[in-house]
Every structure is written in C-alpha cells, then in structure tokens.
Amino acid sequence: MINLRGTWAIYKQEVSRAWRAIFGTIVSPVLTTSLYFVVFGSAIGGQMQAVGGVNYGAFIVPGLLMLTLLSESTSNASFGIYMPRFTGSIYELLSAPVGVAETLIGFVGAAATKSLILAAIILATATIFVDYSIAHPILAVCYIMLVAASFSLLGFILGIWAEGFEKLQMIPMLVLMPLTFLGGTFYSIDMLDEPWRSVALFNPIVYLVNGLRWTFYGSSDVNILVSAGSTVAFLVICIGVIAVIFKTGWRLRS
Amino acid sequence: MEPILDIRGLTKTYSGGLKALDAVDLEVRRGEIFALLGPNGAGKTTLIGAVCGMVRPTSGSIRAFGLDLKSDWREIRQRIGLVPQELGFDIFDTVDRQIRYSRGLFGRASDDGRITEILRSLQLLDKRHDQIRKLSGGMKRRVLIAKALSHDPDLLFLDEPTAGVDVELRRDMWRLIDQLRDQGVTIILTTHYIEEAEEMADRVGIIDKGRILLVDDKDAIMARLGRTEARFVLERPQQSIPEALQSYHVSLHDEGKVLVYRGGDGMGKGKAEIAAIARILIEHGIIFSALDQKESSLEDIFVELMEEQAAG
Numbered sequence: 334m335i336n337l338r339g340t341w342a343i344y345k346q347e348v349s350r351a352w353r354a355i356f357g358t359i360v361s362p363v364l365t366t367s368l369y370f371v372v373f374g375s376a377i378g379g380q381m382q383a384v385g386g387v388n389y390g391a392f393i394v395p396g397l398l399m400l401t402l403l404s405e406s407t408s409n410a411s412f413g414i415y416m417p418r419f420t421g422s423i424y425e426l427l428s429a430p431v432g433v434a435e436t437l438i439g440f441v442g443a444a445a446t447k448s449l450i451l452a453a454i455i456l457a458t459a460t461i462f463v464d465y466s467i468a469h470p471i472l473a474v475c476y477i478m479l480v481a482a483s484f485s486l487l488g489f490i491l492g493i494w495a496e497g498f499e500k501l502q503m504i505p506m507l508v509l510m511p512l513t514f515l516g517g518t519f520y521s522i523d524m525l526d527e528p529w530r531s532v533a534l535f536n537p538i539v540y541l542v543n544g545l546r547w548t549f550y551g552s553s554d555v556n557i558l559v560s561a562g563s564t565v566a567f568l569v570i571c572i573g574v575i576a577v578i579f580k581t582g583w584r585l586r587s
Numbered sequence: 588m589e590p591i592l593d594i595r596g597l598t599k600t601y602s603g604g605l606k607a608l609d610a611v612d613l614e615v616r617r618g619e620i621f622a623l624l625g626p627n628g629a630g631k632t633t634l635i636g637a638v639c640g641m642v643r644p645t646s647g648s649i650r651a652f653g654l655d656l657k658s659d660w661r662e663i664r665q666r667i668g669l670v671p672q673e674l675g676f677d678i679f680d681t682v683d684r685q686i687r688y689s690r691g692l693f694g695r696a697s698d699d700g701r702i703t704e705i706l707r708s709l710q711l712l713d714k715r716h717d718q719i720r721k722l723s724g725g726m727k728r729r730v731l732i733a734k735a736l737s738h739d740p741d742l743l744f745l746d747e748p749t750a751g752v753d754v755e756l757r758r759d760m761w762r763l764i765d766q767l768r769d770q771g772v773t774i775i776l777t778t779h780y781i782e783e784a785e786e787m788a789d790r791v792g793i794i795d796k797g798r799i800l801l802v803d804d805k806d807a808i809m810a811r812l813g814r815t816e817a818r819f820v821l822e823r824p825q826q827s828i829p830e831a832l833q834s835y836h837v838s839l840h841d842e843g844k845v846l847v848y849r850g851g852d853g854m855g856k857g858k859a860e861i862a863a864i865a866r867i868l869i870e871h872g873i874i875f876s877a878l879d880q881k882e883s884s885l886e887d888i889f890v891e892l893m894e895e896q897a898a899g
C-alpha cells in the first residue's frame with residue numbers, strides 16, 4: 334500500500350519550501366519573461382512581420398512560456414532532491430516508509446505544481462504586453478502539465494546525479510537553455526535556410542515549442558502528434574530511469 | 588519471546604572494498620535498552636544504516652517485529668525511529684513544521700496534542716516557531732530527537748546520542764530514555780564510552796572491525812570489562828605476599844618492591860578492594876610510598892577480547 338500521508342507530507346514540504354523562496358520561484362522568472370516580452374514582443378516585435386498569420390508578439394508567447402517551463406521545472410525538481418543530499422537530511426527519506434512512488438509524486442508533483450502556477454502568472458503577465466489568444470485551451474493546459482511533469486522528472490534525475498552545485502546548473506544552462514533558444518522560441522524554423530532547417534529538426538525542443546504553439550494558434554512547423562508522442566515517451570523514460578535509480582540505490586544509499 | 592530485531596550473517600562491503608560489517612549476528616529483545624559499544628570506525632553507524640535503509644547490505648538477513656526487511660520494509664520502517672549521528676535537516680524550516688513533516692512522512696495522521704507533548708518533553712515548546720538555523724547545536728540535536736519520536740516508534744535507534752552534547756542535554760536524554768523504556772519502546776544506542784553503556788543499557792554488544800565480539804547482560808559484561816589495576820610501591824621489599832592479602836588478586840614485582848593488584852567488576856568492586864588492601868598493608872606495618880591506580884581502557888579491553896577470540 335502506498336503511504337499517502339507520506340506523499341502528502343513531501344508534497345506539502347516542497348511547496349512550502351518554494352513559498353519561502355518566493356523570489357526565486359516566482360518573481361525572478363516572471364521578471365525575466367516580462368523583459369523578453371518588452372524587448373521582443375513590444376519593441377522589436379512591432380517591426381517584425383506576422384509569422385504564419387500570427388502577430389510576432391503573440392507568436393513568441395508559447396516559446397517564451399516553454400523556455401521558462403523547461404528551466405524552472407528542471408531546476409525546481411533538481412534542487413528539491415539535491416538539497417536533502419547536500420544537508421544530510423536525506424537519511425530521513427531513506428529511513429521512512431516511502432518508496433519511489435511516494436517520493437516521485439511528492440517531489441515531482443510539487444515541482445510541477447510550481448511550474449503550473451508560474452505558467453499561469455506568465456500568461457497573465459503576457460496579456461499586458463501582447464495580444465494573444467489560445468485556440469485549444471484545454472489541450473494547452475494538458476500539454477503544459479505534461480511538459481512540467483516530464484522536465485521535473487529530468488530535474489529529479491539531475492538532482493540525484495549531481496555532486497555539486499555547478500553540476501546541478503550545468504544541464505539547464507549548457508543544454509536546455511541553448512537548445513530552447515535555437516528551438517524556435519523566437520522564430521519559425523520554416524524561416525531557416527537549408528541545411529539549418531533540417532539540423533533544427535534534430536533539436537527535441539523544437540517539437541516541444543511547436544507542440545505548445547499548436548495548442549495556441551492551431552499551426553505548427555512539425556507534426557503535432559510527433560510532439561505529443563515524444564513528450565510522453567520522454568516522460569516514460571524518465572520514470573524508468575528513476576525506478577532503476579531507486580532499485581539500485583545509486584547515489585542515494587551507500 | 589521472539590526478538591524485536593534479529594540480524595543474521597550481516598555483511599557490508601563498501602564500494603571501496605572496505606568490509607565494515609563482517610557476518611554480524613545480533614538479537615535485540617523487546618523492551619530492552621541495548622548498547623552497541625565499539626571504537627570509532629567499528630561499524631556501528633553502518634549497522635544502523637543497514638537496518639534503517641541508508642546502507643545496502645552485501646549479504647545477510649534482517650528481521651524486525653517478526654517481519655523480513657526485504658519484503659515488509661514499509662511496515663517495519665513505520666515503527667522505527669532514528670536519531671542520526673550527524674545533524675542534518677532543512678535549517679531554514681521551523682521546528683514545528685519539521686516535526687509535523689516527519690510524522691507525516693512516517694504515515695501518521697497529524698496530532699497537535701502529541702506534537703506539543705513531544706516538543707515539551709524536549710524543552711522545545713518555546714522554540715517551536717523558530718527557524719532551525721537560529722538554534723544552538725544542542726537545541727538542533729533536540730529537534731533531531733523530536734523528529735525521530737514524532738511517529739511514536741516502537742524501536743528507536745540513537746547513534747552516539749551523547750557525543751559532543753552539553754551536560755543538560757545529556758541529563759535530559761537519559762531521562763527521556765528512561766521514560767521511553769517505561770512506555771515499552773526498545774532502544775538501541777551506540778557509544779564508544781564504557782561508562783555510557785554501563786549507565787544506560789540493559790545489555791551490551793561489543794563491536795570492533797565489523798565483528799561482534801561479545802553480547803551479554805550489562806553486569807556480566809562489566810565484570811569482564813572492569814579491570815582495575817593498582818601498583819603499591821613499597822618502602823621495604825617483601826619476600827612473600829602477607830597472609831591477609833592471599834584472597835586478593837595481588838602479585839609481587841620488581842624483586843618485591845611493587846605489589847600489583849588486578850581485579851574488580853567495573854562497578855566499584857576494584858576500588859573497594861584497593862582500599863581494603865591499603866588498610867591491610869598499613870595494619871601489617873608495610874609502608875608504601877606511592878599508589879598508582881588505573882582502569883583499563885576500552886582499547887585495552889578490545890585487544891584482550893580479540894586475543895581471547897584468536898586463542899579460541
């Protein structure tokens with residue numbers, strides 16, 4: 334039987350930890366995203382052509398949302414599990430009647446919750462700077478939840494793998510950030526010349542950005558089913574990796 | 588009666604190749620206070636880790652409450668509390684929230700009355716809304732204990748509970764241990780002080796280099812461990828041991844210039860006998876110019892036990 338109270342305790346603890354660090358969790362990403370909207374949406378966006386019939390300011394909303402979603406989900410979850418390892422309080426989790434299910438639902442659920450709240454705030458903030466609409470709101474919410482959960486899982490793996498704060502930041506900074514910038518956040522990959530267009534298709538983030546963009550505007554550079562399918566596949570792989578980590582005790586039990 | 592904890596052939600070899608536990612067999616009885624006594628690096632923390640889940644055993648079996656840890660780990664862990672050797676928690680959190688968190692983590696419904704009771708018993712009540720980082724070292728340790736007690740465990744592990752703590756906390760700790768024993772909680776504590784094992788435990792297990800050397804009732808162990816030694820330096824050399832001293836463990840050394848006593852049970856008998864010997868010497872007009880007295884150290888005793896074992 335799964336320990337529901339244990340799951341709830343972890344979840345609550347993690348959400349309250351984020352609440353304590355309200356600046357890092359909410360204020361700073363909202364501020365950063367707002368700056369992007371001001372610069373790319375309002376200032377530069379006014380000079381830009383509409384992309385596929387969508388006003389440029391509106392076009393970048395899903396991409397910017399994805400940018401924040403990926404980095405915040407990953408870093409929230411990775412910090413969540415790295416901190417107990419760092420402070421030594423992990424002994425309590427290891428000695429408690431909680432297994433992989435409780436730990437994952439607690440930590441990843443909390444990280445994903447934070448991402449969802451953040452996404453809502455960013456979308457609300459965006460209305461100040463640009464006009465946009467959402468064609469498939471329910472699918473958009475589902476997709477945001479799927480991405481938040483997947484990258485929280487990735488963050489959880491990074492938090493177990495990392496053996497120092499630098500390593501913790503490495504993947505989000507050196508891999509996710511560049512790939513997201515190159516992944517069509519600010520442009521449609523149809524604007525690229527060959528061979529760059531084909532190269533871009535190897536960037537997994539392209540599929541995420543376009544998946545979300547499709548739920549907003551009903552159009553996409555890539556097949557939306559490929560986007561959704563690969564995101565689900567990524568989620569399943571992450572869960573599999575974490576299950577193996579718990580089974581072997583890698584980096585957790587000596 | 589079935590032991591509350593039953594360890595068989597427990598071996599742990601760390602990834603570096605170090606064998607921290609070597610085929611340990613150990614039974615702990617329900618309701619007792621069991622002290623695991625051994626020098627630093629003996630494997631005490633590793634043993635606790637293997638039961639509590641921080642260490643993956645290389646081989647052997649662990650049963651608790653009649654259940655197998657491999658299959659019934661959830662039920663077992665729910666009933667175990669652990670106060671680790673090292674401080675470790677989210678220092679930015681408050682005392683109250685940390686303790687509630689622990690209780691929830693172990694699957695217990697929240698209970699304000701119980702939490703308050705635990706906080707009071709550890710003198711933490713007025714600190715309950717403080718951030719842990721603002722507490723002194725001793726107070727932090729109390730929080731760790733409160734966390735371990737938050738889910739009312741039946742079996743409590745205390746890893747070096749009094750190492751580096753102040754007198755007041757030490758006294759509170761012993762009172763708490765007494766109280767818990769009265770409530771029927773089984774307590775396993777580790778220590779590298781003989782006196783501590785002597786003062787608190789019902790039974791003692793001696794561990795060194797990953798091997799359990801001896802497990803017995805405290806009194807029996809202390810009788811074996813307590814080796815009081817006294818050297819009387821005599822003014823005038825003696826040819827033989829006076830009649831009145833024949834019943835004591837004494838011998839003459841250095842051409843009769845030194846009278847050496849070895850004996851005692853570690854619980855005061857040695858000191859009493861030395862006093863008696865001194866009196867007898869004076870009564871017999873045998874003057875001594877110096878008296879040296881010492882208790883054998885844990886180290887001496889380990890060496891002795893190891894030699895005894897090696898000799899079969």
Ligand SMILES: Nc1ncnc2c1ncn2[C@@H]1O[C@H](COP(=O)(O)OP(=O)(O)O)[C@@H](O)[C@H]1O
Nearest residue numbers: 587601605607626627628629630631632633634
């Ligand atoms: N995680 C670890 N990896 C490798 N060796 C370890 C680890 N933890 C402890 N040891 C070694 O195992 C031995 C037993 O350690 P420990 O169980 O902590 O002893 P004690 O608690 O009795 O002082 C020591 O030699 C220690 O250095």
Ligand SMILES: [Mg+2]
Nearest residue numbers: 631632672746
């Ligand atoms: Mg230790």
